[in-house]
Amino acid sequence: xxxAHDLLFRTLADPTRRAIFERLCREGExxxxxxxxxxxxxxxxVSKHLAALKRAGLxxxxxxxxxxxxxxxxxxxxxxxxxxxxxxxxxxxxxxxLEDLLRRMDQ
Amino acid sequence: xxxxxxxxxxxxxxxxxxxxxxxxxxxxxxxxxIEEWLMKNDFKPNVDHRxxxxxxxxxxxxxxxxxxxxxxLSYTWDAYGLESVVVWTLTPTSAGTHLRMxxxxxxxxxxxxxxxxxxxxxxxxANLEQVLARAD
Numbered sequence: 250x251x252x253a254h255d256l257l258f259r260t261l262a263d264p265t266r267r268a269i270f271e272r273l274c275r276e277g278e279x280x281x282x283x284x285x286x287x288x289x290x291x292x293x294x295v296s297k298h299l300a301a302l303k304r305a306g307l308x309x310x311x312x313x314x315x316x317x318x319x320x321x322x323x324x325x326x327x328x329x330x331x332x333x334x335x336x337x338x339x340x341x342x343x344x345x346x347l348e349d350l351l352r353r354m355d356q
Numbered sequence: 357x358x359x360x361x362x363x364x365x366x367x368x369x370x371x372x373x374x375x376x377x378x379x380x381x382x383x384x385x386x387x388x389x390i391e392e393w394l395m396k397n398d399f400k401p402n403v404d405h406r407x408x409x410x411x412x413x414x415x416x417x418x419x420x421x422x423x424x425x426x427x428x429l430s431y432t433w434d435a436y437g438l439e440s441v442v443v444w445t446l447t448p449t450s451a452g453t454h455l456r457m458x459x460x461x462x463x464x465x466x467x468x469x470x471x472x473x474x475x476x477x478x479x480x481x482a483n484l485e486q487v488l489a490r491a492d
Contacts, residue, residue, distance in 0.1 A: 340459070
């Protein structure tokens with residue numbers, strides 16, 4: 250339990266990393282290039298932050314052709330939040346899956 | 357817990373989706389499609405129809421409240437002592453559909469620190485920063 254907390258706190262302690270995560274929460278799935286464009290740091294630094302977020306289960310990556318898309322995994326914050334946030338994370342993930350399905354339908 | 361209001365909380369998730377309402381409606385109301393993005397189910401788009409959503413972690417009991425094809429769908433959502441209502445709203449846009457999901461019915465006693473539905477993040481991160489500052 251508290252290990253999960255520690256990892257989340259440590260991972261989100263860095264303000265640049267937290268800003269990247271927050272952008273994914275607010276704006277949905279993004280590529281490294283799109284994230285770098287407004288992060289104020291270089292692409293390798295953004296990639297490093299994304300790797301740390303991924304280790305903590307806070308982001309998921311989805312390769313598509315040459316690009317990798319990153320999305321926030323709000324459910325990973327559940328240990329720190331309450332019912333409503335947990336449900337928000339649940340629904341955000343369901344919306345992701347619904348969009349995936351809509352892309353596949355009728356193809 | 358201090359005595360605060362007994363107002364009902366809700367969770368709102370909304371997105372602009374690049375597909376027409378008719379297509380999204382199918383994904384929201386056809387059991388084999390619902391299963392792909394939500395859970396296994398025996399859903400039927402009939403008012404008062406009772407259905408169950410099941411996953412490996414348990415199940416959710418539901419009853420259809422409202423069906424307005426391509427516009428609105430709502431059902432009750434009861435699981436683990438949580439009695440809530442889920443309302444889907446589809447609004448056509450020039451680029452597709454604005455899809456909105458509101459789940460309401462969280463009682464204050466199910467809350468510890470309600471952060472808000474859609475953009476509670478700023479407050480959440482501000483709280484997190486305070487915790488981190490104390491943790492040093």
